[in-house]
Amino acid sequence: MQEEELKMKEAELIRGNPLLNNATSFNVKRRWDDDVVFKNQARGEAKIAKRFINDTIRNDFHRKFLQKYMK
Numbered sequence: 082m083q084e085e086e087l088k089m090k091e092a093e094l095i096r097g098n099p100l101l102n103n104a105t106s107f108n109v110k111r112r113w114d115d116d117v118v119f120k121n122q123a124r125g126e127a128k129i130a131k132r133f134i135n136d137t138i139r140n141d142f143h144r145k146f147l148q149k150y151m152k
Contacts, residue, residue, distance in 0.1 A: 114120055134140040
């Protein structure tokens with residue numbers, strides 16, 4: 082009886098240990114975009130630095146707006 086109980090406890094401990102359980106896999110999950118061909122395309126492009134002008138008529142937004150809609 083004790084031998085059977087020890088064997089059952091041992092089997093229970095082995096099943097409860099995730100490291101000894103073969104059902105789980107410990108593979109590293111890959112990102113969804115790891116195998117994408119066109120990755121990081123915008124890195125090389127230089128960004129235009131925005132400048133701050135405290136004047137609503139002479140700031141860049143207003144000048145762009147005038148160029149776009151008032152011509």
